Amino acid sequence: MMFKSLFHRSNPLTRHPTRRPFKEFYSEWFKTLKHTLLPLLRRSLSSDSCSATTLLSKHVEMIHQHFQLYYDALDNAASNDVAQLLFPEWRGSCEKPFLWLGDVHPYLFAKLIRQFLDDPDDEIDDNCNVVHFGDISSILNENWHVVNAWNSPSKVLITRIDEIERGLRLIVPALVVRAREAQGALVAKIGEEWGKNEGEKGLVVKAVEVNMEEMVSVFVDANRIRRSVLSEIISVTSVYQAAFFLEGLAQFLVGFGDKKLVSEFKRCKFPVDS
Structure with missing residues (x-):
């Protein structure tokens, strides 16, 4: 809590x-x-x-732009007061395990789209390439494009998702190192100067002020990754694929506020190894 208050104090705009x-x-x-x-x-x-x-294309773009608006607001909030994002007390208990540098981990986007690509419920016959969805009567009542949105995804889509996942495996650890080094530099500075005449609190505030720029830069770069991955996925999917992906993502976020889920999460007890 001390460091949170210091981050707030270090920026007069807050x-x-x-x-x-x-x-x-x-x-x-x-x-x-x-x-x-x-x-x-x-x-x-x-x-x-x-x-x-x-109509679907319009609504897909509306949700995509809604997320872009959110990322823009995150960037602005970080430059004004990064503490409220790095120490998000207002986030729900179910939400916090999925946060990485202030918001959901970019791996979530890749894992969600991969779930559609690798869905075991869609069984494809090797001889005729027909997807078996169960009762054929249900298909007749559905939009054919909706039913077949994930049947035989394009090689372009699969290749791009593979590239995104490889990129995340390189970029995310590098950003984690930057965040860790920034924190280490802050602690080292405080430890080096601790106890000098100007007072402990003043030293800590000064060290945080020097460290603030790098912390904001790390956060904004993390946010840039999230924005980029989402846009890349939308750009290589069809309108129906993008719709299902965005519906899944939105439903995932909405689920964090589900009262039954939150209640079960709070009652859950995790075993601690001795």
């Missing part, structure tokens, strides 16, 4: 009386995603009208 906490922006952003954009996307996915594809 004391501006009209600057609202990021959690307020997130609350409004989340409500729009849950109550407006996600239902619109689902309705357009289930529509069988002639204009269904055009």
Whole structure:
């Protein structure tokens, strides 16, 4: 808690009386995603009208832009007050295990799209390449493009997802090292100067001020990775694939606020090895 308060003090912009906490922006952003954009996307996915594809494309772009708005707000919040993002007390208990440098880990995007690509429920016959979905009558009542969205994904898509995953395996550890080194430099500086005449608290504040720029840079770079991975996935998927991917991502985030899930999470007891 001491370091959190020091991060707040190190940036005079955080004391501006009209600057609202990021959690307020997130609350409004989340409500729009849950109550407006996600239902619109689902309705357009289930529509069988002639204009269904055009409408779906519009709603996919709306959700994509909603996430881009969120990332822009994250960058601005980090430059103004990185503490509220690095120490997010306002995040839910289910949410926190998935956070990496202030927001969901970019691996989540790759894992979600991989789940669609590797879905074991879609069994393909090697002889005729027909997907068996069970009762054929259900297919007749569905939009054919929706039903077959993930049937035989393109080589371009598979190759790009492989490249994204390889890139994350290189970039994420490097950024973790930067964050660790920034923290280490801060601790070393405090340890070196601790106990000098100007006072412990003043030394700590000064060290944090020097360290702030690098911490903000690390956070913004982490956010840039999240933004890039999401945009890359959208760019190589069809409109139906992108719709299912974004629906899954949105539902995952919405799930963090599910009261039953939160209650079960709080009751869960993890065994501790002796």
